[in-house]
Amino acid sequence: MSKTAPLTLSKLLGNFFALFVLFVISFIYYNVVHTFHDRYREPKIFLFLFIFHYLLFMLLWCFFRAMLTDPGVVPPLWGFYMGDSEQKRRRYCLMCHVFKPERSHHCSACNRCVLNMDHHCPWINNCVGFYNRKFFILLLVYVLISTTLITITLFPTVYASVKQIIEKRDIYAYKEAALFSAYLLNCLLNGVMFMFLKFHIKLIFTNITTIENMDKQNLPNLIVYNKGYKRNWIQVFGRNPWLWPFPMTGRSGKPVGDGVIWNDEVVQNFDEEIPANENEARRSSRLTGSGVAASRERLASPVRQGNSLEGTRKEFESTLDSSSRVKADSHHVGLLVSP
Template identity: 40%
Template sequence: MAWNVFKYCTALRALGSIMILVVIGIIGFTYYALVVANYGPSLFLGGFDSLLALLVLALFHFLLIMLLWSYFSVVVTDPGGVPPGWRPELDIEKSDGNQEYSSLTVGDSSSHIVRYCRKCNQYKPPRSHHCSVCGRCILKMDHHCVWVVNCVGAKNYKSFLLFLFYTFLETTVVAISLFPVFLVFFTDGDSDVTVSPGSLAATFVAFVLNITFALSVLGFLIMHIMLVIRNTTTIEAYEKHTAPNSPYNLGRKQNFEQVFGKDKLYWFVPLYTQDDMKRMPALRGLDFTSRSEESEPLQSL
């Protein structure tokens, strides 16, 4: 039997909102190393140094704004809960006999079995899962993210992906910008970079932190891009041994639009247009179009 990586997610409660402070601390430390210790003073040197510093600082602050906007959008946005009194229609997902679900029949056919969460005492829409950390069922739940102290679900998944995207760009820019100063540690001390020992140490640590995060986030970002392309979630991918072919895979274009919307101007900001919210039920997390009415939906934890 495969090890259930979600079994011990209740331990994440202990971390609480301290992770938000950790994120802010890392950003603040990086800001000091790049802006205060290095490129801020370079603005007053004149010539090419000032121009380079201006470009680096402009790009850094733009990406920082987008990163923070996306990050706090994930933190404060409700990922989507099951509306009170929601009841399923016909052809809802079948139960696998897990004790969390109740085998209720719909209509005259016993083949239509709906899912029922015994913990929440309510029906569960397709692709929803009960989060042990949040203590409720989350619509199109992907996972509970300790870094944002929130579940990642139907209504904040786009913000989460943008957070990964801008974090990768920001940490890459910081690592490249601090690389010349980082090399000072491996020279004999003869260098055009003139910073204090304390600033040099801060630069060294900031470079290591940012190159590490850039590589880590890149792998995570690639994984989620593949999930979006296949129109699946982390939990569903974990369960693929029970249902290898997702019925929700409608092709790359439609799969992408189910997460980012159809308006191209809003693809890179953690917002949706009102038109997208009205015409795309998947963005609300309750209704999902499948390839075929005969496709077998994915089972749930």
């Protein structure tokens, strides 16, 4: 059974990366506000500062949600759902002592297995996985929008400041130098975020992760996860479009699925019409997930009663056998009824 992972050196160093991110945000924020603080009564400046502070709030909200949200832990007993012993051997994690579901990987920095792991991001000091991938993407979006707004709005002011420094040859113009440095840093972030966000949007539209994208030989096998642009997007951002811009989930805004089972039975609701409201979404989820929930209940019941894992395994196998017999009987009945 997986336990709380001890802190690693990479995890400790990640705290300094996160603090550095906050320092950069504070440095740019100070120079932007200090530039316009005496002109905030002007309508255009007031509108700019209002939008800027709103974007900053959303950016920080996404940053802390991505950093503090658990990306997904592997259920300790889920391995009984796996197939043959060879598959179990290949997917067993010697570090966490759990069977890894498909698309899950062990992170050496976090010292744990992560569901649908995309990558470990040192800037948020956390892994990007099944449950916080949406927050990470939104963080990139708001950083890109914020830096674009600053780049466009501050350009005339920065240009005038640089021109003044050159004409006066004043190397002690600290205010102008700080503004110019913040502007260059902002432009650098803007370019990096554009390329980074473009890359991750492409991954979402094809329903693959950064780790999976690096394995070029296995890419053709990952097409089974691709359900189309719309369904792939909903799988990460949830069914409720009103919650897409916000780093929150709710009942209809959480990722589709559980991050453990990726077969067609679990995602078959993707092949149907997307539910129009939350009640239909819950009803569809109950119908499509009833078989999996029943199997899990049978699996967990003897464990709660204190039986051995061997007894759990036998009961689960008997459940599968009875399920197969029901399918066979249904098939024969269908043949008899057919004209």
